[in-house]
Amino acid sequence: xxPETVTxxxxxTLKMRLWRGDESGGEFTEYQIPAQxxxxxxxxxxxxxxxxxxxxxxxxxxKAGKCGSCSAEINGRPALMxxxxxxxxxxxxxxxxxxxxxxxxxxxxxxDVSYNYAVARRIPPFQPPALAEGxxxxxxxxxxxxxxxxxxxxxxxxxxxVCHVIRDHEDNKESFAGPRFFARLAELEMHPLDTLDRxxxxxxxxxxxxxxxxxxxxxxxxxxxxxTDNAIIPLKERVVDARYDPVAWLGRKITGKxxxxxANVAAAYASETLEDxxxxxxxxxxxxxxxxxxxxxx
Amino acid sequence: MSEYETHxxxxxIIGAGGAGxxxxxEASAMGATTAVVCKSLLGKAHTVMAEGGxxxxxxxxxxxDNWKVHFRDTMRGGxxxxxxxxxxxxxxxxxxxxxxxxQWGALFDRTPDGLILQRDFGGHRYARxxxxxxxxxxxxxxxxxxxxxxxxxxVFMECKIVRLLHDQEGHVxxxxxxxxxxxKFVVFGAKSVILATGGVGKMYKFTSNSWEGTGDGHxxxxxxxxxxxxxxxxxxxxxxxxxxxxxxxxxxxxxxRGDGGIxxxxxxxxxxxxxxxxxxxxxxxxxxxxxxxxYGNKRDFRRPPxxxxxxxxxxxxxxxVKAGRGSPHGGVFLDIASxxxxxxxxxxxxxxxxxxxELADVDITKDAMEIGPTCHYIMGGIRVDADSTAATVPGLxxxxxxxxxxxxxxxxxxxxxSDLLVFGRRAGIGAADFALSKSGKxxxxxxxxxxxxxHALSFFDHEGRENAYxxxxxxxxxxxxxxxxxxxxxxxxxxxxxxGELEEQAGVVSVEGHRQFNPGWHLALDLEAMVAxxxxxxxxxxxxxxxxxxxxxxxxxxxxxxxxxxxNMVTSIVGDRVTVRSEALxxxxxxxxxxxxxxx
Numbered sequence: 001x002x003p004e005t006v007t008x009x010x011x012x013t014l015k016m017r018l019w020r021g022d023e024s025g026g027e028f029t030e031y032q033i034p035a036q037x038x039x040x041x042x043x044x045x046x047x048x049x050x051x052x053x054x055x056x057x058x059x060x061x062x063k064a065g066k067c068g069s070c071s072a073e074i075n076g077r078p079a080l081m082x083x084x085x086x087x088x089x090x091x092x093x094x095x096x097x098x099x100x101x102x103x104x105x106x107x108x109x110x111x112d113v114s115y116n117y118a119v120a121r122r123i124p125p126f127q128p129p130a131l132a133e134g135x136x137x138x139x140x141x142x143x144x145x146x147x148x149x150x151x152x153x154x155x156x157x158x159x160x161x162v163c164h165v166i167r168d169h170e171d172n173k174e175s176f177a178g179p180r181f182f183a184r185l186a187e188l189e190m191h192p193l194d195t196l197d198r199x200x201x202x203x204x205x206x207x208x209x210x211x212x213x214x215x216x217x218x219x220x221x222x223x224x225x226x227x228t229d230n231a232i233i234p235l236k237e238r239v240v241d242a243r244y245d246p247v248a249w250l251g252r253k254i255t256g257k258x259x260x261x262x263a264n265v266a267a268a269y270a271s272e273t274l275e276d277x278x279x280x281x282x283x284x285x286x287x288x289x290x291x292x293x294x295x296x297x298x
Numbered sequence: 299m300s301e302y303e304t305h306x307x308x309x310x311i312i313g314a315g316g317a318g319x320x321x322x323x324e325a326s327a328m329g330a331t332t333a334v335v336c337k338s339l340l341g342k343a344h345t346v347m348a349e350g351g352x353x354x355x356x357x358x359x360x361x362x363d364n365w366k367v368h369f370r371d372t373m374r375g376g377x378x379x380x381x382x383x384x385x386x387x388x389x390x391x392x393x394x395x396x397x398x399x400x401q402w403g404a405l406f407d408r409t410p411d412g413l414i415l416q417r418d419f420g421g422h423r424y425a426r427x428x429x430x431x432x433x434x435x436x437x438x439x440x441x442x443x444x445x446x447x448x449x450x451x452x453v454f455m456e457c458k459i460v461r462l463l464h465d466q467e468g469h470v471x472x473x474x475x476x477x478x479x480x481x482k483f484v485v486f487g488a489k490s491v492i493l494a495t496g497g498v499g500k501m502y503k504f505t506s507n508s509w510e511g512t513g514d515g516h517x518x519x520x521x522x523x524x525x526x527x528x529x530x531x532x533x534x535x536x537x538x539x540x541x542x543x544x545x546x547x548x549x550x551x552x553x554x555r556g557d558g559g560i561x562x563x564x565x566x567x568x569x570x571x572x573x574x575x576x577x578x579x580x581x582x583x584x585x586x587x588x589x590x591x592x593y594g595n596k597r598d599f600r601r602p603p604x605x606x607x608x609x610x611x612x613x614x615x616x617x618x619v620k621a622g623r624g625s626p627h628g629g630v631f632l633d634i635a636s637x638x639x640x641x642x643x644x645x646x647x648x649x650x651x652x653x654x655x656e657l658a659d660v661d662i663t664k665d666a667m668e669i670g671p672t673c674h675y676i677m678g679g680i681r682v683d684a685d686s687t688a689a690t691v692p693g694l695x696x697x698x699x700x701x702x703x704x705x706x707x708x709x710x711x712x713x714x715x716s717d718l719l720v721f722g723r724r725a726g727i728g729a730a731d732f733a734l735s736k737s738g739k740x741x742x743x744x745x746x747x748x749x750x751x752x753h754a755l756s757f758f759d760h761e762g763r764e765n766a767y768x769x770x771x772x773x774x775x776x777x778x779x780x781x782x783x784x785x786x787x788x789x790x791x792x793x794x795x796x797x798g799e800l801e802e803q804a805g806v807v808s809v810e811g812h813r814q815f816n817p818g819w820h821l822a823l824d825l826e827a828m829v830a831x832x833x834x835x836x837x838x839x840x841x842x843x844x845x846x847x848x849x850x851x852x853x854x855x856x857x858x859x860x861x862x863x864x865x866n867m868v869t870s871i872v873g874d875r876v877t878v879r880s881e882a883l884x885x886x887x888x889x890x891x892x893x894x895x896x897x898x
Binding site for chain 2: 042043057060065069082083087107113131136138139140144154155194
């Protein structure tokens, strides 16, 4: 922080318009509070909480952009409050802070993000090949790079918040996983050692087809993950391959292994425990994907 | 049946960081119905803030490495106050626990052979830290989170536990909490309870910890009659950000100094040369000329004093500030800008560059950073049995930062993430064994529940009193000023008195508004935990009349290896007061003692 900016900002009074209310309704309440040097939006919200509004509801944890708790809409723009410096905003005008619009309100700046946790539970987990006693996995850095990009995700759910498929159409939440979970599915799909084929599940249970790649999710990602280009588009291509690859279809005909259908994959994962899922797989309901072919196609 | 929402499980886990979730995965796999309760949303725990890596003697980079060397490093780093059995189990089992994460989908950085890559860290003899860039904690947390969800545990998010319950035999049998969202109470009945609530940093003004680090588990254990050990041993990292307020306490990696960064006071003096103790004189440069040559020639020159151990550097910074030579906001300057090219800094310290740019609007390639010591980690914690993690009250278990013993008086970097995995799993086994072998149904004692809920609601009756925010500030100032990095008897005794007053104030802070998502109320409940923990820390600090690791006494600057180095400071509640006594450390078997004496 350069000293010049400091002197200017300490003389100002901030006009913060925070949304106060609950599911039954609410409104913006304006708080006037002296500006202090070098603050982020979350600091100002905390000062208002400590001095004027001790019952103001706001989520936060790490205050370093690493946990993804303090997502909100600042002057209408979805962002993390802990990573938005006051000096980047026009503090002569009132600053509005409102809860994420894509999720139901609980109170004030806190929203009900349980939809995301429900989707997460439906995703079939990583399924490695069996290892012999004492054997360890070997993977090359170049092969883990792709998955590592998606694993940077801090689950702030800003991408889910801006995705118009669900932001404007609440009923789509039933059939649409959203960008955060397309990134998760892509990560599993691209994991060098995963043996499960989730491709038809992705399109038929998680609604990948509803995404028309407007890239809103990518634009708001605080981790800079290329959700659209590196997760969603490749996932769409793989789904198409799974459906229309005649060679794979013929192969399955010849070997007598069942083609994976959404019904048998989903059935395996509707069950509560991993043990059930594993026994479902052993019973042949789910066809393991060949590790070699995955690596070759990368 | 209770008028409150009630859940009955075999194993109840409080805390959803790495230790809690790892415990949950294990308890559930053993066939125990398992629930995790956490104050925040799932996946937000402070584990995500760990950067450097997870220490495990995999031997992928240095085949010479093995558990014995890791054991020795951990014991020496802990100034021999460690529970030897915990240090042994930790060193032996961490490689297996790290490899297991890969089975659950973790993607660590790789060696050219395709194995898990390991990096160097302070106090570890070999490159030992498995890592994912500088976000290893997030990777670990996400991996155990996915695993725990996959095995089908129940998760109760945004729920603050107020007190534990006990049954007629005196065993811990559940807990009473409140939903942060609605403010309504919820009762958990369980055959065993694991505490995995993390640290206590929020009782200090400058801390790297998040709001959740309020010592809940330590206090719940105390109130349930369990022992804590060595609560005076707290790690202050010398370089935390102190300005702007948004970043106060946030960690600045030791790598800045490793790469040439120097410490300066307001007079532009490189002051560390004035703080080279007798003990380190032989291995430390005493002139700027020599120090600067070390970076290019480590064989012929001695280390610069900026790279003395963490406690030494933290003490020096403290002294400069006290002498009035600090920076404008009460720290000192850490300067890398004048030492390396802008390009170099961005390449070697990308996350530090980003952190200062984003949060402080400081370009560290042009300007010095303002830094000061920050409360980082508590080595002390709940006294546990090394193998089962059982606390001293039946039915209660503890793992991770909330448990004491593994790290002794000082923790090595990287040993925290491995701690979570090794003892998280052991807690899951210990608690599931206990629960599954316990016959009979879980009974809820309504009178206990009633007393707890009445207590929690009493804060709404205290109109016109101090609010929790200002009482919290008083606590933070007291601990920062009187029980900080450098301690003396008169200040500690003053802290003890002030904490006695604060205990009364904290009991009657007033809460405004209503019960639904009311952070003022939640802080009032967190505050009583912090005050109990602060008392433990202060009492331990008074009695430990020596300096050892994360406990420095100005009036007793040397370690007392003959007496105090052989005891744990044990705090517990006797009557209604937190009291302290000393007890002998467990005796280390001779074959392990030999490992410590091997030459480096």
